[in-house]
Amino acid sequence: MEQHGTRIGRPPKAEPEVLRGQLLDLIALRGYENVSMGSLAETVGMSVRTLHRYFPTKADIVWGGxxxxxxxxxxxxxxxxxxxxxxxxxxxxxxxxxxxxxxxxxxxxxxxxxxxxxxxxxxxxxxxxxxxxxxxxxxxxxxxxxxxxxxxxxxxxxxxxxxxxxxxxxxxxxxxxxxxxxxxxxxxxxxxxxxxx
Missing domain, CATH: 1.10.357.10 (Tetracycline Repressor, domain 2)
Structure with missing residues (x-):
C-alpha cells in the first residue's frame, strides 16, 4: 500500500555494502557537503531512521566497513x-x-x-x-x-x-x-x- 507516492510499512532491507556503493555514487555525484542523511535516505527509498541503522553518521558511509x-x-x-x-x-x-x-x-x-x-x-x-x-x-x-x-x-x-x-x-x-x-x-x-x- 502506498500513500502520496511514499512507501509505508516495513522498511526495505539492503545488503550493507551494496547500499554503501549506491550511497557513495550519490555522494560523488552531488558532493559530500551537499547531501544530508535525509536526502540520501529518500533517494534510496528508506527512512532516515533505517539508514542510521546501517550508518550512524554520514561520514560512516565513506569511512566505515x-x-x-x-x-x-x-x-x-x-x-x-x-x-x-x-x-x-x-x-x-x-x-x-x-x-x-x-x-x-x-x-x-x-x-x-x-x-x-x-x-x-x-x-x-x-x-x-x-x-x-x-x-x-x-x-x-x-x-x-x-x-x-x-x-x-x-x-x-x-x-x-x-x-x-x-x-x-x-x-x-x-x-x-x-x-x-x-x-x-x-x-x-x-x-x-x-x-x-
Missing amino acids: IEVSVDALTAELDAAAESSPIVDAVAHAITNVFARNVEDLTTMRARLRLIALSPELRTNRSSTFEGWRHTVIHFVATRRGEPAQALIPVTAGAAIHTAVIEALHWWGLQEDPRDPAECITQALHGLSNVNNR
Whole structure:
C-alpha cells in the first residue's frame, strides 16, 4: 500500500555494502557537503531512521566497513620476519592486508576520491586509520626496542602512516591501473630513499 507516492510499512532491507556503493555514487555525484542523511535516505527509498541503522553518521558511509583491517595489519606485522627492514615489513604487511580485501576497487577508488576531495572528511579522520597509525608506531617501537612513546617510534611511525594515507588519496584521485598496495609500496620505498636520486 502506498500513500502520496511514499512507501509505508516495513522498511526495505539492503545488503550493507551494496547500499554503501549506491550511497557513495550519490555522494560523488552531488558532493559530500551537499547531501544530508535525509536526502540520501529518500533517494534510496528508506527512512532516515533505517539508514542510521546501517550508518550512524554520514561520514560512516565513506569511512566505515574497513574496521577489520586494523586487526589484519597487526597480525601481518606480528608475523613479519625479524630480518626485514621496518619499511619493507610495513609495505609487505599492507600488501597482504589489501590482498584480503573483498571491496571492489571501483568502490574503493570512489571512497578514497571522496576523502581526498572533501576537507570535512579528511578532518573527520576514521578511528580505523588512527588504529593503523598506533599499530605502525607500536611496530616501529618494538623493532627498535623502545617505548611506543619514544621520539623515533612516534615520528617515524607517524611518517610511515602519513605516507600510506597520502598514497591512498593519490591513488583515489588518479586513473592509475595499479593496485593501491603497489602505490603504497612505492611511496614507502620513496620515503626511505628520499635522499637518493
